[in-house]
Amino acid sequence: MQARVLFFGKLKDIAGSAERCVEFRSGETISELFERCASQKPELAPFRSSVVASRNQEFAPWTAVLESGDEVAFLPPVSGG
Amino acid sequence: MTTAAPSPTADLVQLGREPIAADALIRHVRQAHDGAVVTFDGCVRNHSHGRATLYLEYESYESMAIEKMKEIAASLHTLFAIDGVAIAHRLGRLEIGETSVFIAVSAPHRKAAFDACRHAIDTLKKTVPIWKKEFFEDGAVWADGELPPLPAATPAAKPAS
Numbered sequence: 001m002q003a004r005v006l007f008f009g010k011l012k013d014i015a016g017s018a019e020r021c022v023e024f025r026s027g028e029t030i031s032e033l034f035e036r037c038a039s040q041k042p043e044l045a046p047f048r049s050s051v052v053a054s055r056n057q058e059f060a061p062w063t064a065v066l067e068s069g070d071e072v073a074f075l076p077p078v079s080g081g
Numbered sequence: 082m083t084t085a086a087p088s089p090t091a092d093l094v095q096l097g098r099e100p101i102a103a104d105a106l107i108r109h110v111r112q113a114h115d116g117a118v119v120t121f122d123g124c125v126r127n128h129s130h131g132r133a134t135l136y137l138e139y140e141s142y143e144s145m146a147i148e149k150m151k152e153i154a155a156s157l158h159t160l161f162a163i164d165g166v167a168i169a170h171r172l173g174r175l176e177i178g179e180t181s182v183f184i185a186v187s188a189p190h191r192k193a194a195f196d197a198c199r200h201a202i203d204t205l206k207k208t209v210p211i212w213k214k215e216f217f218e219d220g221a222v223w224a225d226g227e228l229p230p231l232p233a234a235t236p237a238a239k240p241a242s
Contacts, residue, residue, distance in 0.1 A: 006142065008140065008141075008142055008210065008212055009140070009212035009214075009223050009226075010212075010223040013223075050228065051228075052228055052229050052231050053231075054142075054145060054210070057142075057144055057145040057148060058145075058232075059208075059229055059230075059231055059232055060231070060232070061231055061232060061233065062231075073142055073145070073210070075142065075210050075229070076212065076223070076226065077225065077226030077227050077228045078206070078207070078208070078209060078210055078211060078212060078226045078227060078228075078229060079206075079211070079212050079213040079223070079224040079225065079226030079227075080139065080141070080146075080170060080181075080182065080205060080206060080209050080210075080211030080212070080213065081123050081170075081181065081182050081202060081205060081206040081211075081213075
């Protein structure tokens with residue numbers, strides 16, 4: 001199963017790209033998807049507590065279970081306006 | 082003669098790189114049955130935390146941001162006795178003094194328009210996925226922001242579209 005993962009703002013700079021496809025196993029959560037990204041890019045790990053996630057363009061809890069084809073974004077604190 | 086019930090003005094929500102046409106947004110919300118239009122003009126300041134700002138760059142998760150802006154506009158109608166809502170946010174490079182966000186709210190009476198406009202900008206700054214990078218003489222930083230509140234965990238999540 002595969003998710004499209006997007007990074008924005010500061011997190012995009014740290015991830016080194018705006019998006020990537022990440023493989024996951026059935027039943028995994030957004031939290032586990034973040035851990036997979038952080039295992040590829042350890043610099044992401046410290047940001048787990050200071051970002052929120054969205055799933056298919058809606059804010060989503062870390063415990064949300066993924067489905068194949070989901071679009072997940074990791075969003076640092078927003079600063080529009 | 083009776084006056085027909087006013088038809089609601091459709092909300093106008095914009096996210097783009099072109100300069101914001103504030104006059105058009107005001108005209109959009111201002112109807113004959115309104116007694117007030119309150120606007121918020123968010124503009125690029127020439128300093129941040131004591132440093133001189135050269136310019137800003139805004140980026141966004143555009144598909145989600147436009148939906149969140151529409152949700153804010155819709156929520157204003159349920160929270161306040163207002164008529165029309167227009168919300169525009171700019172992306173890309175903005176120079177000092179340019180408008181980055183503009184909100185116009187019309188209402189039959191001013192209090193609802195003031196309250197709704199304030200609520201709209203406060204909510205936008207907390208929940209719309211837009212990020213601002215500040216450029217200085219000696220470098221650039223992503224601006225400090227607010228972490229959007231997360232929904233409570235539920236087993237029924239929205240499927241992929």
